[in-house]
Amino acid sequence: MKRFYPMMVDLTGRRCLVVGGGPVAERKTASMLEGGADVIVVSPDVTPGLQVWAEQGEITYHARPYRKGDAAGCTLVIAATDQEAVNRAVYEEAQACGAWINVVDRPDLCNFTVPSTLRRGQLQIAVSTGGASPTLAKKIRRELEKAYGPEYAVYLNLLKEMRQRIQETITDAAVRHQLMARLVDEEWMALCKNDPAEARRRMESWIEQAATAEISG
Ligand SMILES: C[C@@]1(CC(=O)O)c2cc3[nH]c(cc4nc(cc5[nH]c(cc(n2)[C@H]1CCC(=O)O)[C@@](C)(CC(=O)O)[C@@H]5CCC(=O)O)C(CC(=O)O)=C4CCC(=O)O)c(CCC(=O)O)c3CC(=O)O
Numbered sequence: 156m157k158r159f160y161p162m163m164v165d166l167t168g169r170r171c172l173v174v175g176g177g178p179v180a181e182r183k184t185a186s187m188l189e190g191g192a193d194v195i196v197v198s199p200d201v202t203p204g205l206q207v208w209a210e211q212g213e214i215t216y217h218a219r220p221y222r223k224g225d226a227a228g229c230t231l232v233i234a235a236t237d238q239e240a241v242n243r244a245v246y247e248e249a250q251a252c253g254a255w256i257n258v259v260d261r262p263d264l265c266n267f268t269v270p271s272t273l274r275r276g277q278l279q280i281a282v283s284t285g286g287a288s289p290t291l292a293k294k295i296r297r298e299l300e301k302a303y304g305p306e307y308a309v310y311l312n313l314l315k316e317m318r319q320r321i322q323e324t325i326t327d328a329a330v331r332h333q334l335m336a337r338l339v340d341e342e343w344m345a346l347c348k349n350d351p352a353e354a355r356r357r358m359e360s361w362i363e364q365a366a367t368a369e370i371s372g
């Protein structure tokens with residue numbers, strides 16, 4: 156059994172190769188684009204979705220079969236064709252040039268996998284089953300979607316802002332930690348959902364009070 160190390164990677168400006176143009180290639184392309192990658196798709200044909208991205212300049216598309224050398228300079232490589240020999244050749248090249256490789260129908264030829272991911276603004280929750288059952292990963296992602304609605308994007312933005320403010324205005328680390336802990340709370344979350352402007356006002360005045368108390372000793 157393989158073990159995977161979870162991490163969040165910034166793919167901005169990184170060249171990433173997808174070989175194949177079917178629905179699976181489209182899904183992997185979508186998630187790499189969200190990660191900021193410069194995606195190159197090589198395939199004789201592509202889905203309508205990939206075609207649109209090619210026309211809009213979101214991806215670079217080469218309408219031809221894969222050939223050796225396509226993986227040069229790529230950080231991530233995904234082999235998503237339905238041809239075993241082609242996927243194998245892509246794997247060999249990626250291994251030779253030190254790129255991270257995912258062969259979509261061969262978990263044994265993956266040194267990275269793509270988790271099922273829920274996104275709410277800056278919040279991302281990624282689910283992996285280590286390749287055992289992608290369908291279960293998807294089911295869990297859907298359950299999490301109900302528990303973590305779009306309001307989390309708003310709430311998290313506010314937390315980010317307030318955290319910065321706390322770091323700038325409160326010098327005592329213990330007080331900073333206490334304030335942050337108290338902002339992460341169901342009540343704030345509910346207020347944020349119903350009236351984000353009011354949530355912001357209350358958070359601001361609350362932090363201001365704490366800062367004043369700190370100064371006056
Ligand atoms: C190892 C891994 C490699 C990788 O692709 O990174 C892999 C491998 C394989 N998937 C297969 C099949 C399916 N995959 C999905 C769906 C997803 N697969 C994804 C990831 C992963 N799939 C990685 C492990 C993730 C983990 O650890 O859990 C998700 C999470 C992310 C994404 O793809 O973006 C995305 C859900 C996104 C979402 O909606 O949230 C569905 C369901 C569907 O499409 O509705 C089916 C059909 C049902 C079934 O077979 O279970 C097959 C058999 C192919 C065949 O038999 O032909 C293999 C190969 C094998 O297992 O041998």
Ligand SMILES: NC(=O)C1=CN([C@@H]2O[C@H](COP(=O)(O)OP(=O)(O)OC[C@H]3O[C@@H](n4cnc5c(N)ncnc54)[C@H](O)[C@@H]3O)[C@@H](O)[C@H]2O)C=CC1
Pocket residue numbers: 174175176177178179180197198199200201219220221235236237238241259260289
């Ligand atoms: N990992 C995952 O999440 C999943 C993996 N799979 C597996 O992934 C593979 C791809 O699935 P789909 O996208 O549905 O397949 P598909 O059959 O729709 O697409 C295959 C694509 O590969 C292209 N292709 C064929 N030869 C090529 C070559 N020499 N160079 C470049 N491109 C070439 C085809 O033109 C086509 O665009 C299948 O083997 C399937 O079993 C299926 C479901 C999920």
